Amino acid sequence: MARWQPNARLRLVQAAIDLFGEQGYDSTTVAQIAERAGLTKTTFFRHFPDKCEVLFAGQEEHGRLLAEGAAAAAGTATPLEAVAAALDALAASFTPEQRAFGPRLMRVIDSDSELRERAAFKRLTLATTLATALGERGVTEPTASLAAHLGAQAFSDAFARWITPANDRPLSDLARESLDALREATAALT
Amino acid sequence: MARWQPNARLRLVQAAIDLFGEQGYDSTTVAQIAERAGLTKTTFFRHFPDKCEVLFAGQEEHGRLLAEGAAAAAGTATPLEAVAAALDALAASFTPEQRAFGPRLMRVIDSDSELRERAAFKRLTLATTLATALGERGVTEPTASLAAHLGAQAFSDAFARWITPANDRPLSDLARESLDALREATAALT
Numbered sequence: 001m002a003r004w005q006p007n008a009r010l011r012l013v014q015a016a017i018d019l020f021g022e023q024g025y026d027s028t029t030v031a032q033i034a035e036r037a038g039l040t041k042t043t044f045f046r047h048f049p050d051k052c053e054v055l056f057a058g059q060e061e062h063g064r065l066l067a068e069g070a071a072a073a074a075g076t077a078t079p080l081e082a083v084a085a086a087l088d089a090l091a092a093s094f095t096p097e098q099r100a101f102g103p104r105l106m107r108v109i110d111s112d113s114e115l116r117e118r119a120a121f122k123r124l125t126l127a128t129t130l131a132t133a134l135g136e137r138g139v140t141e142p143t144a145s146l147a148a149h150l151g152a153q154a155f156s157d158a159f160a161r162w163i164t165p166a167n168d169r170p171l172s173d174l175a176r177e178s179l180d181a182l183r184e185a186t187a188a189l190t
Numbered sequence: 191m192a193r194w195q196p197n198a199r200l201r202l203v204q205a206a207i208d209l210f211g212e213q214g215y216d217s218t219t220v221a222q223i224a225e226r227a228g229l230t231k232t233t234f235f236r237h238f239p240d241k242c243e244v245l246f247a248g249q250e251e252h253g254r255l256l257a258e259g260a261a262a263a264a265g266t267a268t269p270l271e272a273v274a275a276a277l278d279a280l281a282a283s284f285t286p287e288q289r290a291f292g293p294r295l296m297r298v299i300d301s302d303s304e305l306r307e308r309a310a311f312k313r314l315t316l317a318t319t320l321a322t323a324l325g326e327r328g329v330t331e332p333t334a335s336l337a338a339h340l341g342a343q344a345f346s347d348a349f350a351r352w353i354t355p356a357n358d359r360p361l362s363d364l365a366r367e368s369l370d371a372l373r374e375a376t377a378a379l380t
Contacts, residue, residue: 079379120314121307142343143375149339150379153332185333187380189269189340190373 009047009057010097011037016054017101020108025051025115052118055109058093059122063129065089066151070133079139083151084179086130090155091172094162099171102163127152150186154179199237199247200287201227206244207291210298215241215305242308245299248283249312253319255279256341260323269329273341274369276320280345281362284352289361292353317342340376344369 015036019028030051034044048054069089073082109115131141131148139147158174161167167174205226209218220241224234238244259279263272299305321331321338329337348364351357357364 117307117311121310124310141375142347142372143379145343146340146372146375147379149343150336153335153339157332182332182336183380185331185336186376189333189337190377190380 008037008039008043012039012044012047013054013057014097014101016051017104017108020055020111021104025108025112052115055105055115056118056122059126061093062090063126065093066126066130067133070130070137073137077137079134079137079143079147080150080179080183082134082137082139083130083147083154084176086133087151087155087158087175087179088172091158091170091175094171099163102159103165106160106163123152123156150179150182154182157182198227198229198233202229202234202237203244203247204287204291206241207294207298210245211294215298215302242305245295245305246308246312249316251283252280253316255283256316256320257323260320260327263327267327269324269327269333269337270340270369270373272324272327272329273320273337273344274366276323277341277345277348277365277369278362281348281360281365284361289353292349293355296350296353313342313346340369340372344372347372 012033016028016033019032019036028051030044031041033051033054034041037044048057066086066089069086070082072089073085077085109119127145127148130151131144134144134147135141155175155178157178158171161174161178162169162171202223206218206223209222209226218241220234221231223241223244224231227234238247256276256279259276260272262279263275267275299309317335317338320341321334324334324337325331345365345368347368348361351364351368352359352361
């Protein structure tokens with residue numbers, strides 16, 4: 001049985017973001033990331049399938065949290081109220097460490113077209129997961145996909161504000177505020 | 191000066207889609223695509239930077255058409271009316287050949303995660319281009335991005351219906367119909 005490495009996952013993510021920032025994403029190898037984290041390549045691959053996935057760690061968990069949050073909303077909740085509940089559940093999972101390395105994570109992703117594509121696809125996947133969860137609440141298409149898109153957009157906007165050093169508000173507050181702003185803009189559109 | 195190859199671009203796209211369908215995207219080389227099209231690798235690279243881009247041919251042109259269509263809408267047009275004008279301009283550029291190989295194109299993209307990511311990113315890029323064009327009409331954020339998202343979704347839905355063999359309606363009609371359905375669902379959401 002593998003020896004337990006305390007915080008191995010977090011150390012690998014931080015080492016990867018440091019190295020990507022210092023020498024670029026393409027020039028960094030998994031061996032270098034493991035070495036910087038004081039771990040082995042074997043440990044790396046126990047946590048991540050490849051170096052790209054280090055940056056998108058926890059996406060499956062994010063989908064699960066969104067789906068569970070939407071499912072747990074009151075039966076009388078409107079589609080957007082269920083989305084707000086889903087965003088609450090997701091926001092609660094984010095840690096101070098994620099906030100601290102958020103700006104560097106965003107810079108790395110913005111620097112590489114492959115990473116930007118992966119990020120766009122992951123966001124689409126999360127929106128699809130949320131739309132499916134809304135469908136299970138009886139929300140029909142295309143309403144479910146639209147509501148899920150607003151949720152994904154709201155969370156993305158809120159995350160960008162949350163990682164701003166000057167900001168000290170909880171991510172869940174920011175997410176609800178962003179969702180409200182998007183709802184108002186949506187109402188103005190029709 | 192290079193000799194003119196009639197329809198070289200279209201022949202390369204058709205050869206690529208044929209080969210991707212027959213033997214898979216990963217197993218197909220640029221040399222094979224050029225050979226199947228009766229052209230040289232040099233000619234291939236005059237038209238496309240890599241084999242992936244064969245499938246996303248014309249995306250820059252699509253962005254230009256959306257932006258021009260939105261810009262040309264009447265000054266009194268609402269954001270969604272400007273989006274409809276943009277979709278008209280884009281729809282008018284699609285050819286019977288694109289309709290004919292549409293189902294195979296979709297199957298190839300669906301078969302490969304890299305291609306699905308690229309498709310998601312390209313769609314996001316088109317939506318961003320359209321949002322920028324709406325911004326130049328004075329539409330503020332987040333309304334511009336929302337309207338652009340509805341436009342991208344409507345076009346995607348319409349394209350999927352247009353390439354169904356049983357369908358014989360013009361793409362522009364389908365796009366306007368899809369946009370109307372999305373507008374109604376949006377109104378119901380708020």
